[in-house]
Amino acid sequence: MECVARAELGRAGRRSRDSFSRAQLVFPDGTSRATIERDPGPLYIQRGEGSYVVDADGRRFLDLNGNFTTLIHGHSFAPVVEALTRQLQCGSCFGNPTESEIELAELLCGRIPQLDRVRFVNTGTEAVLFAIKAARAFSGRSKIAKLEGAYHGAYDWAEVSMAATPDNWGDSAAPKPTPLYRGTPASVLDEVVVLRFNDVEGVRRSLSQHARDLAAVLLDPMPSRGGLIAPKPEFIAAVQETARSNSILVIADEVLNLRQGFRGASARYGLVPDLVTMGKIIGGGLPIGAIGGREDVMKVFDASAGRPVLPQGGTFSANPLSMTAGLAAMRHLDRAAFANLEMLGNVVREGIGQAIASRGAPLCVTGAASLFRIHPLAQTPSEYRAAYPAPAGAALMKRLTRFFLENEIILPYGAAASISTPMCRADAESIVDVFAGFLDSYQDMLESTWALGSSPDDE
Structure with missing residues (x-):
């Protein structure tokens, strides 16, 4: 899979922008949930299809948000x-x-x-x-x-x-x-x-x-x-x-x-x-x-x-x-379903870990089963204070989320990403490929994050 920065996919389309303009006239900040991501405006979703969503402009994305990990069977199960x-x-x-x-x-x-x-x-x-x-x-x-x-x-x-x-x-x-x-x-x-x-x-x-x-x-x-x-x-x-x-x-x-x-x-x-x-x-x-x-x-x-x-x-x-x-x-969540989710989660976490190690990048991945989260830290944190990102790390995570969106994957910012049962091994491998593409595309920013440090002293 070729992973490149495609700004037109990373931005909200015309119908999403129009919808957000309407929403700002009736909601305090244009949304009904503080957790809605906007960069700078939210994507409005028209429908869901298994592990994918289609936005109001007809663009299709692999969904790693799953309504904040709710949709373990994906959409329209x-x-x-x-x-x-x-x-x-x-x-x-x-x-x-x-x-x-x-x-x-x-x-x-x-x-x-x-x-x-x-x-x-x-x-x-x-x-x-x-x-x-x-x-x-x-x-x-x-x-x-x-x-x-x-x-x-x-x-x-x-x-x-x-x-x-x-x-x-x-x-x-x-x-x-x-x-x-x-x-x-x-x-x-x-x-x-x-x-x-x-x-x-x-x-x-x-x-x-x-x-x-x-x-x-x-x-x-x-x-x-x-x-x-x-x-x-x-x-x-x-x-x-x-x-x-x-x-x-x-x-x-x-x-x-x-x-x-x-x-x-x-x-x-x-x-x-x-x-x-x-x-x-x-x-x-x-x-x-x-x-x-x-x-x-x-x-x-x-x-x-x-x-x-x-x-x-x-x-x-x-x-x-x-x-x-x-x-x-x-x-439909039997032991076999959970075993398959665990396998796919391992593919993603291990693949991301290998991409980090092979490039010496100052990032790490945490999680278990069907959940994973990427951190702008060279060492795996053991608790909240150690995981708290400095400004440089937070900026890097914003760039990562944007890069994934540009490559047709919705990756939550600062939260758990989740695997769903309709996903297959090819989907898991595409997540790893996009992440590796990010590391290759933003090496200079990664080196800057490493030099500045990305976690405060908790003492």
């Missing part, structure tokens, strides 16, 4: 389309339960360890929100602990230190809780203990120090926004052991990382959580979230005897469209 068509003919939502919610819950409880009971909501944010509330209701404590740089949705407490920077993140031995937005109540910051990923002694010390007040530690086994970095076994053990000995619940946020295997990410890394949050892939491309876990903890939602300890409703919670789509998608 036939079993989901067929199941949704049948369900729409019967109705889209009811004020009563449907059998589809039982079937999806049975599948999840039968597959994911530690899921005795499940509760469905509408988003990953809601799943995390209610998992934290459940931990508080169960324990009678109010504080939570969470990882610096980890994303857990838009709940005030879960947002703390999500976007910490070298200017405000504080001492490495005692990370400072930082607000995501101006006006965050000071009381929120006071109720969050910030941990550093893979800091074994730090997590033992912090959890023990605040044990009396901690309801839960919220942990993504491989935080995407935090660098998509593998957890050290001793770190997982430290979290597990310290939490257990201090009656602190462990919440595994697998909204994104459930796609790491047939049984999820916690099972992959030896984590035994009390609660698990899920979303994205379990909805088959429709909005969904879920909280699951130990029967005694999940009993806080039990309304059979009157008002529950923790009330939870939601007009569209467990709606039959999301349940039906999720069931169809998850039934």
